[in-house]
Every structure is written in structure tokens, then in C-alpha cells.
Amino acid sequence: MPAIPFEQRRRETTAKLAALMLANAFIFQEQLSSLEYKVKPIRYMLGERDFVGKTAIHWKMIIDEINYVPIFKVARDIILSLPSHPDADSSVRHLAQRALEIVSKKAALRHDLMGRIYHLLLMEAKYLGTxxxxxxxxxxxxxxxxxxxxxxxxxxxxxxxxxxxxxxxxxxxxxxxxxxxxxxxxxxxxxxxxxxxxxxxxxxxxxxxxxxxxxxxxxxxxxxxxxxxxxxxxxxxxxxxxxxxxxxxxxxxxxxxxxxxxxxxxx
Structure with missing residues (x-):
């Protein structure tokens, strides 16, 4: 089986890592919605026609008015870099829906789940030094x-x-x-x-x-x-x-x- 070119592996790793950051931000948004009345739950956001754009606006509100900058700034930067295309909206919606499933399993949230996934996803862990x-x-x-x-x-x-x-x-x-x-x-x-x-x-x-x-x-x-x-x-x-x-x-x-x-x- 021929080796996958390095540049292709790098792009795939970047895409997977970006998806993980978005899923993680959605998970935390859902958790935060039960503590802060300003934060909307994921199901409410999924009802928006421009889901990606509304999410970017909502995460900016969280950053400016509540904080959690280390969590939402990176995720928002990723959202803002996505093209205006139905496939992008569909993919982000899919991540949000999977985040809801993870939130329902409370025990998983307390056992470094995302850290483990992070290292499983990295095809170039040696390159990144992780x-x-x-x-x-x-x-x-x-x-x-x-x-x-x-x-x-x-x-x-x-x-x-x-x-x-x-x-x-x-x-x-x-x-x-x-x-x-x-x-x-x-x-x-x-x-x-x-x-x-x-x-x-x-x-x-x-x-x-x-x-x-x-x-x-x-x-x-x-x-x-x-x-x-x-x-x-x-x-x-x-x-x-x-x-x-x-x-x-x-x-x-x-x-x-x-x-x-x-x-x-x-x-």
C-alpha cells in the first residue's frame, strides 16, 4: 500500500484537529447553558438558518461577556475560516449533534475524553511534538x-x-x-x-x-x-x-x- 504524502497527512490532521476543537466548544457551550442564562443550548442554535454564523456571534458574546477565552477563541477562529457552503454548515451541525450525545454521558466528560481523542487523531504527533x-x-x-x-x-x-x-x-x-x-x-x-x-x-x-x-x-x-x-x-x-x-x-x-x-x- 503506497504511503500517504506528507502534505496530505498534514492537511487531514489539521482538519481532524479543527473538528475536535469545534466539537469540544459545543460540548462546553451545552454545559455552560445550564449555568449562564445568556448562553443558548445547542438545540436552540440548531434551529437557526445560518447555524455557523449565529454560532460565531454567540461564541463572541461568551468571550466578551463571560470569558472562557481559551475555549471559545480558537473554536471561533475556526468557524470564521470556514467557507460559505452547505457542506460546511452540514458538517458543523453534525459536530454539534455529536456533542449533544457526548454531553448526555456525564461520566465521559470527567475522564479527559477529549485529551485522549486529541492524541488518537494526530497522525503527525511526532511532528507537533505532542x-x-x-x-x-x-x-x-x-x-x-x-x-x-x-x-x-x-x-x-x-x-x-x-x-x-x-x-x-x-x-x-x-x-x-x-x-x-x-x-x-x-x-x-x-x-x-x-x-x-x-x-x-x-x-x-x-x-x-x-x-x-x-x-x-x-x-x-x-x-x-x-x-x-x-x-x-x-x-x-x-x-x-x-x-x-x-x-x-x-x-x-x-x-x-x-x-x-x-x-x-x-x-
Whole structure:
């Protein structure tokens, strides 16, 4: 069987990755619609004649008035680059409908589903320099790193202290390590409060998740698509909580138009 030309593989990989970003944004839109009255559910949007155009407008509203920029900006840029053609509208509608099916399976949303699909889809993972960190490995690493006995001077139940605690992944990929960090921090919070006789309830856990996402976790990557997936992975750990800022950033790489060079590896 003849090998597929590199350029064809690159185009197919790009198309698959773009489709994943759109599907992921639709999934998050549906989750967010139950928290923010301004956000329309997918079924409402599917009733629009110009589905692609209305989606682009709606995602801009989310970016401007609610935030979640790392999730919706990349997806909106993809939407805006699509040609005005019935096939494009049909394909995007199909992605939205499949997103509805995924949302109905709540358990899947909490297990890094999109991160796994992301790495399965990449035909040129080596070219992009992406390597998947397994969930079990990430969980074990962060459990050991953030073990309470290693941090005897940290009051894990004190929001004021935790607000100053920082965890950063400088090559966050799809957010597997940051997701594991969030889970380890939550475990520490619960264990510490129980050990000192304080109660744990839904409100305190929701406040903790908001604190973790808005202050404690920082992620950086050169791929905007990876930052997009990290943002959704972290947000879906607490889908019932609305976040208004995330410290997730896409870093420049290579030679810029100004001539400045960033993050070039020495060979």
C-alpha cells in the first residue's frame, strides 16, 4: 500500500484537529447553558438558518461577556475560516449533534475524553511534538508531589493561603497534569478539613474549585489547540461552577513578523 504524502497527512490532521476543537466548544457551550442564562443550548442554535454564523456571534458574546477565552477563541477562529457552503454548515451541525450525545454521558466528560481523542487523531504527533501523559501516571505523580506530609506548613483548608499557592505546567498539552493537580488539591482540602473537625459541603467544594481554576493553576503551551483542551478539561472537572478567568496561555514559537525569535530549540 503506497504511503500517504506528507502534505496530505498534514492537511487531514489539521482538519481532524479543527473538528475536535469545534466539537469540544459545543460540548462546553451545552454545559455552560445550564449555568449562564445568556448562553443558548445547542438545540436552540440548531434551529437557526445560518447555524455557523449565529454560532460565531454567540461564541463572541461568551468571550466578551463571560470569558472562557481559551475555549471559545480558537473554536471561533475556526468557524470564521470556514467557507460559505452547505457542506460546511452540514458538517458543523453534525459536530454539534455529536456533542449533544457526548454531553448526555456525564461520566465521559470527567475522564479527559477529549485529551485522549486529541492524541488518537494526530497522525503527525511526532511532528507537533505532542506526547500524551496517561491519567494514572499523572494522578500518581501529583498525589505524591502534593502529599500533605510533604507540605506541613500549608493550611489546605484556608482559602486565603491557598489563593497564594501556585502550580504551573510549562508544557501543559491537554491538561492531564493540571487536572490531576486539581484532584489532588481537592483531596487535600477534604482530608485537612475533616482532620480539624470542619465540615465539607457542596458550597465549600464549589468555592475551592473556583479558587483552584482562577488562582492556583497556571498552564502554558505553544499550541493554541492544546491550551483550548486544557481549559475545557479543567472546567469540566466542576461543570456546575462558572469561572471568569483562567491562567492558561499560548506562547509564541519561531520567528515573528517583527523578526523576534521565541522558544527555538538548539540542535
Amino acid at each position: 506526547y500524551y501523559t496517561s491519567v494514572p501516571a499523572a494522578t500518581l505523580l501529583l498525589k505524591l508531589t502534593l502529599d500533605i506530609d510533604r507540605w506541613p506548613n500549608v493550611d489546605w483548608a484556608n482559602p486565603t493561603i491557598l489563593r497564594e499557592f501556585r502550580i504551573a505546567d510549562l508544557a501543559c498539552g491537554t491538561g492531564t497534569l493540571l487536572m490531576a493537580a486539581s484532584q489532588a488539591l481537592t483531596d487535600n482540602f477534604i482530608k485537612f478539613r475533616v482532620s480539624v473537625g470542619e465540615s465539607v459541603n457542596e458550597t465549600s467544594i464549589a468555592d475551592l474549585h473556583k479558587l483552584i481554576i482562577e488562582y492556583m493553576l497556571h498552564g502554558y503551551d505553544v499550541l493554541p489547540s492544546a491550551v483550548h483542551l486544557t481549559a475545557s478539561t479543567l472546567a469540566l472537572l466542576a461543570p456546575e461552577t462558572c469561572f471568569h478567568k483562567m491562567h492558561l496561555y499560548s506562547l509564541p514559537m519561531g520567528r515573528m513578523k517583527s523578526g523576534q525569535i521565541y522558544l527555538v530549540e538548539d540542535i
